[in-house]
Amino acid sequence: MDEKLLSIDSAVNELIKKAKEDGVETIFDRKENMKPCPMGEKGICCRICAMGPCRITPKTPRGLCGATADVIVSRNFARMVAGGAAAHSDHGRDIAHVLHMTSKDGNYKVTDEEKLKELAKRWKIETEGRDIYDIAHEVAEFALNEFGKPFGTLEFPPSLPEQRKKVWENLNIVPRAIDREVVTIMHSTHVGCTADADSMLNISMRTAISDGWGGSYIATELSDILFGTPIPRETEANLGVLEENQVNIVLHGHEPSLSEMIVLAAEDPELIELAKEVGADGINLAGMCCTANEVTMRHGVKIAGNFAQQELAVLTGAVEAVIVDVQCIFPALASLAECYHTKFITTSPKARITGATHIEFDEEKALESAKQIVREAILNFKNRKKEKVFIPKTKSHAMVGYSTKAIINQLDKVVNSHIDKPGTVKPLADCITSGVLRGAAGIVGCNNPKVKHDYGHVEMIKELIKNDVIVVTTGCAAQAAAKAGLLSKDARKLAGKGLATVCELVDIPPVLHMGSCVDISRILELVGLVAKQLNVDISELPVVGAAPEWMSEKAVSIGTYVVSSGIDTWLGVAPPVTGGPRVLEILTSEMENMVGAKFFVEPDPIKAAHQMIEKIEQKRKVLEEKF
Ligand code: XCC
Ligand code: SF4
Known part of the structure; x- marks a missing residue:
């Protein structure tokens, strides 16, 4: 196996080599030995009842109950959507609970009062003359109700164009309550x-719509x-952001309610003093996966790497603790951490992992909990084995933090205030209609060892920006x-x-980091506002x-709501639907007549980029006739 082929990232290749020397395995080794099940790959294996598992073959074209390949494939696909929507939305619900917990003197406070009031107004919650925390609690309750309200349909944000809502009404796919949609799939x-x-x-x-325009949007x-x-x-x-002489703590997972408190705890003078007492220069936080996106967007915390790099962080031998909450966490970290001095700390009852140190994060005593976790990491510094430490030098400078509001602020730089009022996306819309920008692309999602690590993301993005397509990005693609x-x-x-x-003119990079995967809602917001x-x-937009490089069920939900x-969506890895001809036909063709967009599958990122550009130009032609 040629290690050089596994990633375009030299830090990754260096650490894969170290893994060999240290005699430990990583995802890249396990990938070598794994032979995927051809039935599973096509989606034609059904385990839904105990008469099965039933596998569709030429000799057995139906399951015992008579289910056809299309029935089985479509049910499996739906369950992936349900899993993904549940994960994103449950994250949103947890955040709503935290908002409900806020108080003037508590650990959790309201930071963006203006945004709170805007949301309150949208949801017809009284704001005049009220305590900000009373408003916050009512907003939280309203949000929580979106998950399980018995009647009516989802409250959509004002960025959703009326035309789009009509499309959904005609197809009878306007979501009701978020949990209800997930349960409906399970049923x-x-x-x-x-x-x-x-x-x-x-x-x-x-x-899926209840995820993108509901649970994720709320998150x-x-x-x-x-x-x-x-x-x-x-x-x-x-990985070059890890520091030789500091207590390195990797924050991995998704929900900012934990990572925000760790950021606070790491600034605590007593804990910094403790770090010095154990011989370190200080405490160095680094993020991984979506937690990295959350804390870098709001605090500039450095990014250690994306999904495929989680084991490699431990392999540096320089990480005192990997602190995780939910989603995208390799169970492999538990046994790997044992080969080094790293403490692998799980914190959520939703994601306990055998072999990990579990310190449950108590949101009621959030800061105290966070300090306890950081203290564990600091006390572990003495166990670091110098001879096992190797931190790759590689790191890059990046600009992050482009929320919709931040983008609008940047756009205000080019507003001619005699003609237009500031605070809108009009300059962006103008750039698109005039053709200065040919269009925009959202590049999102994970790493998947079926694709050379980061190659899919990076090559696609480069090709698009070269052709005047502005790119917005989230998740592990952003990293x-x-x-x-x-x-x-x-x-x-x-x-x-x-x-x-x-x-x-606008003073931005050509690729805008818009956040974590739930923050694809920011992309929907921006696109909706331009429309x-x-x-x-x-x-109709280009x-x-x-x-x-997608891999998770969350990505299936995302793809489906996008x-x-x-919005036409390109996948670099085929979803497990190829065994269902009708399913394939709907996803890659008929959806276009239904919702005006469809899925494309193209493993070559450069070819995919050119297909995307072609689609953008087609859409431009129609749009230009309107303007
Ligand atoms: Fe997970 Fe959100 Fe995928 Fe990265 S991009 S591997 S889902 S961390 Ni969400
Ligand atoms: Fe059960 Fe029908 Fe699925 Fe077979 S195909 S496992 S009988 S539900």
């Missing part, structure tokens, strides 16, 4: 329920209210971009002339999406 996929691929995919779309808005709406700031990315230097303002030199000029500005539907929102 409909139970043995003896939905046995019709078309209907199963409609239900999937409705559930983002309430996180901003609690911890602040991100503004542009500088950071650094890659790939950060590590490759694409989030730096310097990356303008890789952009086409139009995009480079816009970046110069409203131009009075068109989202599907806007595309891609997940070149397409359902009218």
